[in-house]
Amino acid sequence: MTKKKSKERAVFLPLGGSGEIGMNMNLFGYGRDNHEKWIMVDCGVTFGGPDTPGVDIIFPDFEFIKERREDLKAIILTHAHEDHIGAIAYVWPELRVPLYATAFTARMIQDKFNDRGVDVKGFLNIVPLKSSIVIGDFRIEFVSMTHSIPEPNGIYIKTPAANIYHTGDWKFDPDPVLGEPTDHKRIAEIAAEGIDACICDSTNALDNTPSGSEAAILSPMVKALRKSTGRVAITTFASNVARMKTLMRAIKDSGRKCVLAGRSVERIFNHGRAMNYFEDLPEPVALEEVKDHTPGTLACICTGSQGEQRAALGKMARGIHPFFNLSEGDTVIFSSKTIPGNEKSVFTIYNMLAENGVTVLTSKDFDIHVSGHPTAPDLEKLYKILKPNVAIPVHGEIRHMNRHAEIALAHGANHAIVPQNGDFIEITREGVICDKEVEAGRLYLDGRIVEESAFGSASERKRLTYAGYAAIFVIVDKSGNLLSPPDIQSFGVPDGDKLFGRAGMEYLYHQLVEAYEGLDAKDYDDDQKISEAIRLSYRRTVNQAWGKKPITEVKVIRLGSALIKFMNSAS
């Protein structure tokens, strides 16, 4: 794509977010090979799923930059969504470099550090909207974009070797309800300077419908509320403060009073209030005072749009919320979309509500949700303005990024490259070269422990789901004589009577003892041989009855003569 390698060049190196939705972490470098200085843009998480049971969050393995900590000059956060800041309190303590974010994002970051008890004082810098900072050879400018959270920033990175525009998460929204509109003027000026590479959000690239404005939700939401009798609960993504504002206004316009429920809704409301986002709206009714109001006069904005059982809506659906419950004739409004993978949980909530006679309204009934990401028409428009030499789609699965690349090439980009995490992409005025890659992996937060690979204890737990586990202890004397029948502790394996009918566990013990007795005389000295014979016999016997083989571990405990003497004296 380029003719020859220049000596000094910019580098784009995604550690997360390329080839997946979530877990964004991008590195930008400048300098000569092996002498680069670096900045990190975003530090996000993704969430564990059925393949990583018990894992709360997953974030990029940042070993590459940890090893180059001295050359990392800053971490820039584009906006406050979890997939962009969620790992900051785990990653930063090992890097301890200055952080830069705009005011709202900085508040949310501070929460993360507070939650983990990490002192970040003196490192977290608040940057004004539309401002620039200079860090070594990097000139870094925050450009106002629009998205589904306050203060989404594109990052314009100028280096002597290349001008790079990193969009962050964005869409074009002429009326974002809250905060700055897209800074079209500045984007046009930046385009005029010549963009060598544009790193851009691919989430909705497969969607050809216009992305829709946040402001368009108000009127359908008022309609939905007016249609509703009894109590109303409205659920949405808590971080969408503009949405919260729209919901509060719609609640007011429909003649109801607003209540807030759920930790993140309350937390984000408080941040928004501190930033004067809700000045023109009445103060919400306190949850504890719900009982003093007629049901039909209230509407509650609550957490739980993804069917989370322990969120406020999950509790309401099960009738166990301490202050706000729903019954026949009430309504729940989903001002949200269902994230792929959450369908079953969301449908479970729908059905719990339907069972209690609660009406469920969604964006299928009223136009009460828009996404915050660019669909194909938005991407087309951006590429027509920016005309970057190279388009580098990120923030999406491979099929989203591939489609994004097609759109970019058709509408203004000269080249496109679809990166994978770990791709080391050199950027110069001439174009990009990607001929090496660095190790890119994932870190798994399992309880309080960070596991460096998917083959840690979560992977063991995933293996347990098929046929359970058995620990067998075999006590032998020094010569290998069995001192009692093998002892089996199993979990997730059917009971002996289910497996072997009337014969029950006796049958199983019998098989194990037989396997033991079938060993060669010389093998009685060999714990490994004994344990393997018992293990195979257990798995074979259970498999004959069940059709499945539990994960089985056998421990041989050999009581030596010293111990026997001790026992003898003790008994």
Place this chain on the structure above:
Amino acid sequence: MTKKKSKERAVFLPLGGSGEIGMNMNLFGYGRDNHEKWIMVDCGVTFGGPDTPGVDIIFPDFEFIKERREDLKAIILTHAHEDHIGAIAYVWPELRVPLYATAFTARMIQDKFNDRGVDVKGFLNIVPLKSSIVIGDFRIEFVSMTHSIPEPNGIYIKTPAANIYHTGDWKFDPDPVLGEPTDHKRIAEIAAEGIDACICDSTNALDNTPSGSEAAILSPMVKALRKSTGRVAITTFASNVARMKTLMRAIKDSGRKCVLAGRSVERIFNHGRAMNYFEDLPEPVALEEVKDHTPGTLACICTGSQGEQRAALGKMARGIHPFFNLSEGDTVIFSSKTIPGNEKSVFTIYNMLAENGVTVLTSKDFDIHVSGHPTAPDLEKLYKILKPNVAIPVHGEIRHMNRHAEIALAHGANHAIVPQNGDFIEITREGVICDKEVEAGRLYLDGRIVEESAFGSASERKRLTYAGYAAIFVIVDKSGNLLSPPDIQSFGVPDGDKLFGRAGMEYLYHQLVEAYEGLDAKDYDDDQKISEAIRLSYRRTVNQAWGKKPITEVKVIRLGSALIKFMNSAS
């Protein structure tokens, strides 16, 4: 809904499928209270999920009818989908009553029995399409409907007390490609006889768009094929023989030759061929001969539309199919929809394909899928024709059934009742009464074992996913003296060095021994007390490091003096 209880009445009693998608099993009774004779309609399964790990299929607990086996006169199967026949080979051996089905369904049922090695000779009766059978006081008529499988039947049940129409799975399709069209004439005649209750499919009741005809798929499919270069794989639901026929015709029309891959595609093709469904189409190319053809001349109909890793498409996506693989420039066409809950698996396949440069086309790109179930317009039309006194929506989650009831009431039904599994609904000319219910539960096929409750070993395995398992063995002498450090076998728990750093497992052992030594003297005689002290100490110590507590079971092994004497002599 009715004035008084008549002495003899029909009964509708769903054991499965009401309040859930899948696992259909409906009982119809006639007679006086406690003297009913019964017939069963359908005997289906649903599939296990993350809440029942390791469980293959789930089907209704049929204890109610097992106890009344003498009064069960027949099992009628409406059509051959898994959610209607999948449990037959597990249920029938405990009932051993005559089975009635039309020819194609009977073939599929016979497969089920063959797979399980159950001899059903003399019991499986093939009923001609549009025919009737008389079983005691039941006159049972098979009415041709249209659906996404050959030979879908509505069942018209006449008893002296009530006329009942049970739709089975259906939609209105003027051109079903294969088999009988809906028998509108007969449905109108049945309506004229007066339907007291209509039991009807709710799957798509929330969908307001017309359901679309199977025949409409041919032309878009040809377009999709003509657009594709290189090899093409097309995946669909194997049981949809009409779709298979359409795909084969489209493949022919686009100038390609057809290949079949995947066990159920091949099996169903063979049944269809035996029934002369494919007479006018060329014989498929054998998989082993794919290598002899130019890639661009072939298209392969294959299993795997739900992202199943081990299906033919799953193997192709990973490049491990023995005969048909895909690379840059090839195309995969999904002539299917993604069943809720399968989104992640399907997207994984999309991305594997995209990564290899394979184009993915779905019903978003071309109109190449229609559902087999009635949407709201179909339901409206049916109720306008049938005008039943009572509508009883089944075959859906509660929100589908609720919406279905609204549609029925608005378009011809006088009453509607939304049943739950186990509801005992008496039907007479006057209406329905539902004032009792019977036990309705689920049976879980776990390997070869049928568990009677969700709290069996699958539930244990689900519990293992959060924090794993530890078995601890404690060997003490008769007086309770610890003979060696407690022995821990854990799985799904992080290693000692991850939990306790340099201190490692030694620290953990130390804590356990300390807990042991902290027991009161009198407790050393008490295995329960010892095991509880060790258990608590283990969970507390691991929790301090990990933030999670493994499921922990402790076994105390007490070596008696007899054993010690034995050991002494043996050593």
